[in-house]
Amino acid sequence: MDVSEAIRNRRSVRKYQTRNIENDKLDRVLETGRLAPSARNLQEWRFVVVRDGSRRKRLAEAAKGQTFVGEAPVVIAACATVTDYVMTCGQLTYPIDLAIAVDHMTLKAVEEGLGTCWIGAFYEEEVKKVLSIPPEVRVVALLAIGYPDESPFPRPRKDMDEIVAFETW
Amino acid sequence: MDVSEAIRNRRSVRKYQTRNIENDKLDRVLETGRLAPSARNLQEWRFVVVRDGSRRKRLAEAAKGQTFVGEAPVVIAACATVTDYVMTCGQLTYPIDLAIAVDHMTLKAVEEGLGTCWIGAFYEEEVKKVLSIPPEVRVVALLAIGYPDESPFPRPRKDMDEIVAFETW
Numbered sequence A, B: 001m002d003v004s005e006a007i008r009n010r011r012s013v014r015k016y017q018t019r020n021i022e023n024d025k026l027d028r029v030l031e032t033g034r035l036a037p038s039a040r041n042l043q044e045w046r047f048v049v050v051r052d053g054s055r056r057k058r059l060a061e062a063a064k065g066q067t068f069v070g071e072a073p074v075v076i077a078a079c080a081t082v083t084d085y086v087m088t089c090g091q092l093t094y095p096i097d098l099a100i101a102v103d104h105m106t107l108k109a110v111e112e113g114l115g116t117c118w119i120g121a122f123y124e125e126e127v128k129k130v131l132s133i134p135p136e137v138r139v140v141a142l143l144a145i146g147y148p149d150e151s152p153f154p155r156p157r158k159d160m161d162e163i164v165a166f167e168t169w
Helices: A003-009 A023-034 A053-062 A093-111 A124-131 B003-009 B023-034 B053-062 B093-111 B124-131
Strands: A045-050 A074-080 A115-119 A138-146 A164-166 B045-050 B074-080 B115-119 B138-146 B164-166
Touching: A003 A093, A003 B003, A003 B023, A003 B093, A023 A045, A023 A074, A023 A093, A023 B003, A045 A053, A045 A093, A053 A074, A053 A124, A074 A093, A093 A115, A093 A138, A093 B003, A093 B093, A124 A138, B003 B093, B023 B045, B023 B093, B045 B053, B045 B093, B053 B074, B053 B124, B074 B093, B093 B115, B093 B138, B124 B138
Parallel strands: A045 B164, A164 B045
Antiparallel strands: A045 A074, A074 A138, A115 A138, B045 B074, B074 B138, B115 B138
């Protein structure tokens, strides 16, 4: 599947089949996170892969009760291990670097016939408790992943001329 | 080109051919940014596309004198228009959402035979002056883009077992 197609076909999937994800598929998804670029090649990420059902249920509770999080066969907690590096432009590297890695995984998942949902609505301290994540680490995203059991329509996007300017603002 | 191949082949390219980028190619790259997912579908991005040579030179100066920025035929300033939305997990949406959009563009560029370099080392206020960007907007990244005139080796990556954990940290 080419890049454009994966980008066009990606959806936030909130309903999953009970079918599990094959290990080799999951490995290929994780590999695209591993290969992500990062500022100064910091690679300040660690991905906690959760398959255990009771743990996923507790993650769903930490995600404000979004039950589909517990129904996805796999939930990945995307964590940042270096959280104080600021680029000259004034931005912290870690939210950006983690976002690149997770984005790669969402697109590779589409290519593998899987669906994902990127979750930012969760209580970080609760997630850290469930997964024994050290205090100094930040959890940037939860990623639910599994075989989709729905085909949501794409959400509307702004027109190109609203989001692109030439030469100056 | 499939997603894995684009991810494997992506490099930070710092040497470009003088050849310009065809408009339709650039449009297809920008389109993948337009289609990016964002928190609450905010789409809080605006991309300033710079082709003008003297303006690119000034961006290169703002990027701490990284001359290749002025040599790339196109530089895109990736800007955030909503900068105060914080998700439950404690993260601002804008660095993450902008990173997803820019990441899409870097991968689509590979598919189009183009190279990119994601730049975080720039003085934001200088860039804003050059491109007449309003004070309340944040410039999250500069993206140099053009036909590559070098094939850098991939930088080393951590092993999988260093960055992946199962069930708990």
